[in-house]
Amino acid sequence: MEVRPILSAMLRNKTAPLLIAAQVALTLAIICNALYIIRDRLSTAARPTGADETNLFEIRFYPHRPIADIRGMQIRDLEALRAIPGVRSVAWVNQIPLGQSSWNIGGLTTEPGKRDSNIQATYYFSGGSLIDTFGLRLIEGRDFQSSEVVESDPRKERAEPQVMIITRALAELLFPGAASVVGKSFYLGGSDDAKPVRIVGVVERLQSPSAPAGARAELSMIAPITYLDGYTRYAVRAEPGQRERVMAEAEKALLALSNDRVLLGKGGFDELRARRYSGERIMAGLLIAVTGFLLLITASGIVGIASLWVNQRRKQIGVRRALGGRRVDILRYFVTENAIITTAGVLVGLSLALALNHVLVGAIELPRLPLIYLGLGALVMWLLGLLAVSGPAWRAAQVSPAIATRSV
């Protein structure tokens, strides 16, 4: 209602309002994108692996010297681990979710001899049941039967699995739109001698160890292979609440079995998660700091300029009061003035935010900014402006009307 005269008075001294509006616009553009990146990174870091993370841990060993009977060692290890009270399931594993290093196979195809497939999946294998040990949810088919397990000695020839369990994400990529994939076959590459692998089961989700952002994260397959390598890695799933104790006992038990190996590491899956996503967390923390800093700077700018204006206009405020302006009218004057500037900044800032997002989408892997972030950012800027101007505006409202006749 009072906007028109405030606006026209402001247009007579444009510089400071323009600077503040520009600051608001820039801040808005940056915080919209920063908030979105923070959100994106944190939700990336929060994706489930499909495994029962809270109860799982891994334990890894490396031998001092070559081990003669690797198969025997694995059997004894697994028995020793199963004997620990509170252990629910144990398996030798080649890799684990969130473990970061992974085995991958590219060129997966449903057509024999097709060489240009770009479907790649991570390759889990174990002689035991990963469905039980990781706690995966089987949504179609069945787990492996012991007769399907093949033995592979890396020092000799590579054994080829006949059957596999794959994730739903991989199933959808290999067989788009198929209602059921159990019984269907695919090939691990396009070479002419590639043998078909039959799918016996589908799990809802199993993230790859590297857990890249986006749709590739859940392209995984599991093969029934007993792998005879001196390096051993076990995944242990404890009963709820027992993990820490089981982990300590597992280390003791395995080292007692054989003293010619060293413990490479052990840890719960949540530790792995923290390690895997430390970069994301640092990034988010940094952006939060930058956002907070920017908001602070902008708020200080508004407080500063509003205070200056209040001081410069003390006489004018007194005159307005003398002419019948109430305190609330003075308050409203400064709040409205600030709202005009903030709104101008917000309007420019919204398009700036979209432009910045456009650049970021190209530069880093980031989806388009959802509109809700623009709304949220605009709201934040308005509230910030209101908060920043409230102090100076309140001081303006306290100016005595007697100023009108008293000062020169």
Next chain:
Amino acid sequence: MLKMQNLSKVYRTHMIETQALRGFDIHVREGEFVAVTGPSGSGKTTFLNIAGLLEEFSSGEYLIDGVNVAGLDDNARSRLRNEKIGFIFQGFNLIPDLNLFDNVDVPLRYRGFDSAERRRRIEQSLTQVGLASRQRHYPAELSGGQQQRVAIARALAGSPKLLLADEPTGNLDSNMARGVMELLEEINAAGTTILMVTHDPELAARAQRNVHIIDGQVSDLEHETRRALASLSTTPEAV
């Protein structure tokens, strides 16, 4: 219109206590044109500020247009100022970033008039002071006398019953001062009560009644006395 009884005003700064008004009695009737004179520091501005509800007084009683001012809250005082009182200041006090139209509009917006009513009043009062053609001009583009006329238009636009002017001609040369004085006389003739502080004896002499303030107290030269004095001093010339 305005009645003060045994009013006092004390300013307290950290060290000094100034008794700006004491035992102050005055009764201004509706339609009067009162010139307030007195030495510097005697309390003229203080009196005007209290009369105009710009400042509170320390003790005593003050009624304006029948309303007892004591105990009114800030909003009520603001409304009273807006509806009943017009101010004219020595330094004009126009808002530099608003054009004449918007300057006169300020009190009318506080009054809550709709825009048609405000426009009508603005045009009428600017016409009355002879500046209707300059509505879109800014104060800096006018002479001092013209600025004071705008200030008068602004004071008049809300049709106040009481006009308070603190040395309205103090910043003007005698030619412009006379013009402003004539304008005030017209306004008074139309029924508005005027209280005007002035240092100019010539202007004071033109008012109906002179109130002299010395040391925070009124020494009221009543109408008749002043007339008698005036006729005494003018008789020799007339002869």
